[in-house]
Amino acid sequence: MTGGRGDPGLLDRMVGNSLGWLDGARPFFRLPPNVTTDADPNLTLKPLGELAELTQVIASLHPCAGIRETAGGLFAFAWGETRDGELFAELVRGEPFATYPVEIYGAFARAGRRNAAVEELLSTTARLRGWRVARDDHTRTLGVLNAERRIGLPQHADFDAVLGHTVLGRLPEPWALDRRAAYGVTHDVFHLTDWGRTPRRLTPDLAGYLRLWLPSWLESWLEEQLWDLAGELLAVSACLPDAPYDSAAWQRLAGAQAADGSVPETGTAPCPDDPAEAFTACYHSTLVTAFAGTLARIAAGPSAEGSGAAATDRRAPSAHPLRCESEAIP
Template structure:
């Protein structure tokens, strides 16, 4: 397995198929009339926010114009669903201490899509004493701090101090990593690197830890056919110095993608017959596949051209790592 040498055809096919599935089901992302009052944000705002976050990245970085255009259209759709930002003003007025409106708005603000009332409200609410109350989930705090940075607000806590308290910051015993902790670790990487935009922010220690243990974690969740987490771990691999590419893992993820482009969260077969249930079972893993494929594609191109981040993490692990061993997976 050679670092930085991906399979562009396979990656582009994965990303294109996933975006096609999302486009054909984009009405499932539409917000209900009670989105700011009684609707469950985990079933309404969360999917739309994830669509915005990941399609914004794909639309601004993928090398193929057709893929970028498809992602840009989905991102524009997500912005329209927020009524061009007015939704966030309503959410913040109703829940001034809630972080999720600020986190989702940050993805749009980073792309230059802003709403005057929201800008004024977040300046006030993020300065409230209640906003600075310590949160138990340090990974989530990183997401809030990243959103504040994107919007241009003063960060309510020190990013590095919060990162040191996360799973990746503590670098726990790798053999004890359960599913919840694994998801937390992937998001530590995403928030630290701004979803792969600043991969150089990974310290040599963190990069070395990930480079050493990712193959074992991948093998574990490949066996369980948890494609959602497999996709996130492959995205993390693409954030590492040299962008190590696990061809076998990518082939297995590609094998989980259905002919319609959808990727199930788990390997359960058959997928739900009900369209609404099928959407909930596939939307996040399909988004993650498109994101991971784009990140691996761009990181591979950079590594091949010698223009990627300086591989500071390579020195953290002496000798061949599991990513470079044919017996790794």
């Protein structure tokens, strides 16, 4: 693993190809008519929320205009699927104490896509004492706290105190991480850094811990061909000060990306005979690949030279005059 500039050409191809596949998968992200009643949120709202969360990062931070445009189109599509946020009002009325509508709405609110009726509802539900009852998963609580911050709701708990109870906050023995705990670590970092936008929130202790142990985790899960988790770990690497660039790891993830741009969650790509099955098996890891590639691309940019580039807030691309391969050709 080395510091330095990475391989912008490879990263841009991976991000572009991922977004191309995701763009073609819009029909599978569309919400069914029964989304607020008996549809499985894990197959409907969860994919759409993740699409919104990650494409918004890419659309606002990636240095290549073409990639920003595709990502922005997908983000707008996701907002459209929520009927400009009206969906969230229905979800909150249906499940006033559920956190997932708030978490997903937060991704839109952060980008200025807001809905007055939703916020009116949340101004009541999120102020209840019942809302402050601890969730049984501290990492998830961080997600709720981040959503509250994005929407402008009062913080129902102290972020740092909750972080101290998470997997990352406990700094566990690095050999004791199982797959679930590793996903906990990646999401602790994502919530803490607002999905890579504010990496300076990683304290030196946390950054030092991650810098030491990420290589062994990456190696482990690349060997297991768990591409989804490996992608998340690469995204976390890109959040570190003077972000290390693990060229071999990126090459291996690139090797897992199919010609159509999809990245399977594990192993090799599924048979494309059943497009719905292929979507379920690939959408998250493909999104993660585009997200991680974007963060790595920014970390590898000119401003990354010298110290602490990744430790500052990430800004819109105008502050990162990076050349993109596709744009270098007149």
